[in-house]
Amino acid sequence: MLLDVYKKYPIVPERAQGKFIYDKNGKRYLDLVSGISVTILGHRHPAVIRAIKKQLNKYLHISNLFHIKVQEEYARLLVEKTFKGAVFFSNSGAEANELAVKTARFFGADSNRYKFIAFENSFHGRTLATVCLTGQKKFKKGLSPLLEGFEFAELNNINSVKKLITSRTVAVFLELVQGEGGIYPADINFVGNLRKITKEKNILLILDEIQTGFGRCGKLFAFQKYGITPDIITLGKAAGGGLPLGVTILKKGLVKYLPKGSHGSTFGGNPISVVAGMETLKLLDEKMLERVNRLSEKFIQGLHQLWEKNKIIEDVRASGLMIGVEFEKEIAEKIVFEFLKRGIITNAVKPNILRFLPPYTITYSDIEKVLAIFSKILKHIK
Numbered sequence: 358m359l360l361d362v363y364k365k366y367p368i369v370p371e372r373a374q375g376k377f378i379y380d381k382n383g384k385r386y387l388d389l390v391s392g393i394s395v396t397i398l399g400h401r402h403p404a405v406i407r408a409i410k411k412q413l414n415k416y417l418h419i420s421n422l423f424h425i426k427v428q429e430e431y432a433r434l435l436v437e438k439t440f441k442g443a444v445f446f447s448n449s450g451a452e453a454n455e456l457a458v459k460t461a462r463f464f465g466a467d468s469n470r471y472k473f474i475a476f477e478n479s480f481h482g483r484t485l486a487t488v489c490l491t492g493q494k495k496f497k498k499g500l501s502p503l504l505e506g507f508e509f510a511e512l513n514n515i516n517s518v519k520k521l522i523t524s525r526t527v528a529v530f531l532e533l534v535q536g537e538g539g540i541y542p543a544d545i546n547f548v549g550n551l552r553k554i555t556k557e558k559n560i561l562l563i564l565d566e567i568q569t570g571f572g573r574c575g576k577l578f579a580f581q582k583y584g585i586t587p588d589i590i591t592l593g594k595a596a597g598g599g600l601p602l603g604v605t606i607l608k609k610g611l612v613k614y615l616p617k618g619s620h621g622s623t624f625g626g627n628p629i630s631v632v633a634g635m636e637t638l639k640l641l642d643e644k645m646l647e648r649v650n651r652l653s654e655k656f657i658q659g660l661h662q663l664w665e666k667n668k669i670i671e672d673v674r675a676s677g678l679m680i681g682v683e684f685e686k687e688i689a690e691k692i693v694f695e696f697l698k699r700g701i702i703t704n705a706v707k708p709n710i711l712r713f714l715p716p717y718t719i720t721y722s723d724i725e726k727v728l729a730i731f732s733k734i735l736k737h738i739k
């Protein structure tokens with residue numbers, strides 16, 4: 358018996374290919390959630406499958422006691438695409454964030470700085486430290502006593518951050534677009550100011566790009582949209598090309614705080630996940646990013662038109678192909694169900710917020726079809 362912790366779709370997938378998931382009766386569903394932003398180029402992308410098969414013929418697991426060439430290659434590519442630093446591979450987003458928390462504590466140890474400023478409504482994972490970092494009470498219920506030293510500011514309110522900064526503050530932890538919180542993007546000026554203040558005070562700026570990274574927001578990494586460079590970035594979801602992989606990238610100056618033995622993972626950086634992730638990253642060229650931006654524009658434009666016609670829609674928020682529609686009432690789950698009946702997979706990230714995280718391989722005509730169906734559902738729901 359499985360632990361019953363997930364609210365599940367009432368379908369049993371048999372296989373998935375490209376943008377579709379097929380159930381055992383052969384009914385196909387257009388997947389606009391991509392395994393929660395994991396299969397960003399569709400299911401079983403041929404180049405990714407080829408890379409996996411090639412690695413399968415070499416070895417599955419040999420442990421991090423050995424030099425693993427593909428890890429070194431992927432790390433080089435990630436650094437080239439982000440900033441000068443060092444990469445640690447783990448197995449999940451939460452683990453990537455755990456290392457970011459540990460790094461900040463190592464960094465602040467000598468000066469007795471250990472406090473984090475995170476944000477209300479944020480989400481950073483389900484391990485104990487990442488739950489403490491998460492700015493939503495529902496994830497912390499029943500877990501007291503929590504870890505010490507986590508405080509929460511209001512997103513896009515720089516004064517609320519300033520008020521929390523003390524001589525004990527070691528890091529600010531931020532999602533550039535709050536994903537699980539309901540698609541709330543950070544403002545460009547807010548992020549610019551945050552970078553300025555953290556730099557002045559020698560406070561680390563840690564960006565959780567687990568959901569926003571790998572082209573989701575229209576740039577390879579969302580920080581590149583904001584014209585800043587963080588001190589640490591964490592990645593997951595698409596990082597393993599459909600397989601489990603967490604990535605923590607530390608800027609060069611932080612490497613000395615993690616000497617041999619200070620961190621580790623048996624499975625971290627599994628070679629199969631690494632080659633799948635690396636292949637995916639290689640496919641995210643300028644053309645693909647342009648495509649994300651074009652599809653995003655088309656999708657948002659259509660949603661705005663629906664918004665004008667339907668009072669029940671309260672807001673449309675997006676960054677690239679990370680899209681949220683907020684309703685006046687708690688009808689998001691009902692809408693997910695209605696979409697599902699019509700062969701489309703969407704997600705209710707909050708009772709009143711619908712989320713789309715489509716693969717970058719969808720087309721204009723897919724979007725038009727989805728919008729037409731959405732329009733019908735909205736009429737019906739009234």
Ligand SMILES: Cc1ncc(COP(=O)(O)O)c(C=O)c1O
Nearest residue numbers: 449450451480481482567568593
């Ligand atoms: C921004 C963000 N951080 C961290 C996580 C946790 O990642 P994982 O579920 O791989 O541990 C998620 C997952 O949804 C996320 O969206």
